[in-house]
Amino acid sequence: MPTLNLHLTRRERGLFFVFLLLAAVGLFGPALPSDALPASVFADGRAWHGLPNALDVLSNLPFLVLGVWGLRQLHWLDRSHVTESAGGEAPVNALDCAWLFFAGLIATSVGSTFYHLQPDDTLRLAADRAGMAVAFAGLIGFAVCEKVSQRAGWAAAWFALGSGLLAVAVWHETGNVLPWALVQFGGMALVLTLAIARPMPGAIGLRLGWVIFFYALAKGFELGDHAIYEATQHIVSGHSLKHMVAALAALPVLHAMQSLGRKTLRHNPGAAAVAA
Numbered sequence: 001m002p003t004l005n006l007h008l009t010r011r012e013r014g015l016f017f018v019f020l021l022l023a024a025v026g027l028f029g030p031a032l033p034s035d036a037l038p039a040s041v042f043a044d045g046r047a048w049h050g051l052p053n054a055l056d057v058l059s060n061l062p063f064l065v066l067g068v069w070g071l072r073q074l075h076w077l078d079r080s081h082v083t084e085s086a087g088g089e090a091p092v093n094a095l096d097c098a099w100l101f102f103a104g105l106i107a108t109s110v111g112s113t114f115y116h117l118q119p120d121d122t123l124r125l126a127a128d129r130a131g132m133a134v135a136f137a138g139l140i141g142f143a144v145c146e147k148v149s150q151r152a153g154w155a156a157a158w159f160a161l162g163s164g165l166l167a168v169a170v171w172h173e174t175g176n177v178l179p180w181a182l183v184q185f186g187g188m189a190l191v192l193t194l195a196i197a198r199p200m201p202g203a204i205g206l207r208l209g210w211v212i213f214f215y216a217l218a219k220g221f222e223l224g225d226h227a228i229y230e231a232t233q234h235i236v237s238g239h240s241l242k243h244m245v246a247a248l249a250a251l252p253v254l255h256a257m258q259s260l261g262r263k264t265l266r267h268n269p270g271a272a273a274v275a276a
Helices: 010-028 054-058 061-079 092-117 123-147 150-174 178-195 208-223 225-231 238-247 250-267 271-275
Strands: none
Touching (some): 010 178, 054 238, 061 092, 061 238, 061 250, 092 123, 092 250, 123 150, 123 208, 150 178, 178 208, 208 225, 208 238, 208 250, 225 238
16 A cells, blocks of 8 residues: 655745745735736727627636637547557646646636626626636646656645635725735736745756747736727727737647647557547
8 A cells, every 4th residue: 555645845835835935824814805916908898799898808708719629639648548548657647737727727618708898897707716716726726847856746736726716705805905915916926936946856848938028028018008999099908918918828738738648649649549
């Protein structure tokens, strides 16, 4: 019978301290009222064939497309028995985090569409952020699997998911946006830190630098919403571009899944026929 290893590595201890610190700030830090942030007034409010805020709504389609694409890729890996044919110990927890990430992209598409049909700061924005929380949790868990350990990655995903959904609930009920800010910006700061760390043995090869690049670019478009709308002669707003660029952060995860699929085929050439 295998023994349970309760010893924490140096990286696992560091990760535990980071999560403990974020949780402490979220619980005991000063409340940050949502009215302290800029109002959600988007540049492009044009309708199209009766669809309000059309471009801000339709620009969520890339989240849906890439989410479905990723889930199909993971389904293929499951059917081709990647856990048996990839050689060595398969990164099962990393794949579970990838499932959570791609499902989160679909949830983000649905939640953001729901919000932008009638933007406000209540239930619709909560639905938008809840979908993002699922995607963040999958991404953080995958990153931790790559740079810390497989067991820490799955635990980190659950911690990020629970914290994210709780942060949305706290904001919705009290107006305190601090916990959500910690989830979003603290989580991406963690991913940035992991991006410069050396991968663990057996890592799939997720290129976190590209994830950070697309996220930062999307934030830039979001901040320049009105300026971009004016600069493009009202063709497209920065917020619509933000949605499309943020969805591209899924490409490094898809690339990692495809690399694992090629490794599977090298070790088991009959896997493609089995999965077909």
